[in-house]
Amino acid sequence: MTEPASRAQRGWKRDSPPDRAWKGRPGRSRDALAAEQDRAAGGRHRRSVDLGNGRLARASVELKVLPDTRRIRAYLRWSNAGKSPARYLGQVDHDRRAANLVAGWKLAWEKGLLAEEPPVEGSWASSAAVRASMRGNRNKDTKPELRLRSLLHKQGLRYRVASRPLPQLRRTADVLFSKQKVAVFVDGCYWHGCPEHLRESTKNAGFWHSKIEGNRARDAETDRLLREAGWTVIRVWEHEDPEAACARISEVVRR
Incomplete structure (x- = not known):
């Protein structure tokens, strides 16, 4: 059985994409937003941009809709020296925000914009799973x-x-x-x-x-x-x- 085409693949010709495809729920905490990005990226350790000289910056995928095209566009954003650079990743076409965030992170990796944080060798941070858990520890x-x-x-x-x-x-x-x-x-x-x-x-x-x-x-x-x-x-x-x-x-x- 073939997988049904998404709304965007069929064409948003008359209406813009539904809010659920790109907007997050209002009023969510910063921790909730970070957890959403972590899930979509496959772990917090997979959300880094290499700034050079051993420095890493935490990135996020942002979804926007252009009214004239009725398409969802994904951007990669991060902070560096008080500025917030952004790179256009491409169009995403799923009916749910979570799936579009996953697609955005996939595009970022394909474009070579990300660097996975190196594993920390130690008694309790010697694997990727433990490292991801360590990154998610609350302060x-x-x-x-x-x-x-x-x-x-x-x-x-x-x-x-x-x-x-x-x-x-x-x-x-x-x-x-x-x-x-x-x-x-x-x-x-x-x-x-x-x-x-x-x-x-x-x-x-x-x-x-x-x-x-x-x-x-x-x-x-x-x-x-x-x-x-x-x-x-x-x-x-x-x-x-x-x-x-x-x-x-x-x-x-x-x-």
Whole structure:
């Protein structure tokens, strides 16, 4: 049985394409829009444009309709140095937005506009599937954070979540005890350069080394600035036993 032709293949001669073929639902969050692009591209690691010198930029496929042609056109967009370049990919002709996004990403790969992010060699990022999961990790409410917060709450401790110790400083603590001036950061082993679990990548090594060293320097600067302002800083690695971390934090806060 042959596959039925799409609406566009039959020709949008009288009407423009339906909204469902190219428009997204209004009011969706940034995370929802990013997840949609990730699915269409086949993973977040397949959404990068190579800027040169080991730098990558996250790209998105944008769908537009030209009123005079009644056709859906796909564009690739990304950010670079405060600008938003765009490349025309071609026409897409499916009846659903999801299928047209997939087609747009396929065109981008065929035109050689994309670069797959290199695999990260390490204890928990050694495969494409794990790497894609790592890219999708949220920057708050991670499993280690939720477990630690649950244990702290059971200890009768009350705290703020994802808050800035110093309003003027753009650094966010994962758990904050404002009255006691204790700031807790739960650090991921890869991105913050855990000395026990970090195994640096041999592919695009310069890029990843610079990225992780930058994170380490930022962490050290954060610790210094907070301590100078009278705060106690506690850092917990994601691999640490949450009960031991809870006991350590509880001791400091109660003291």
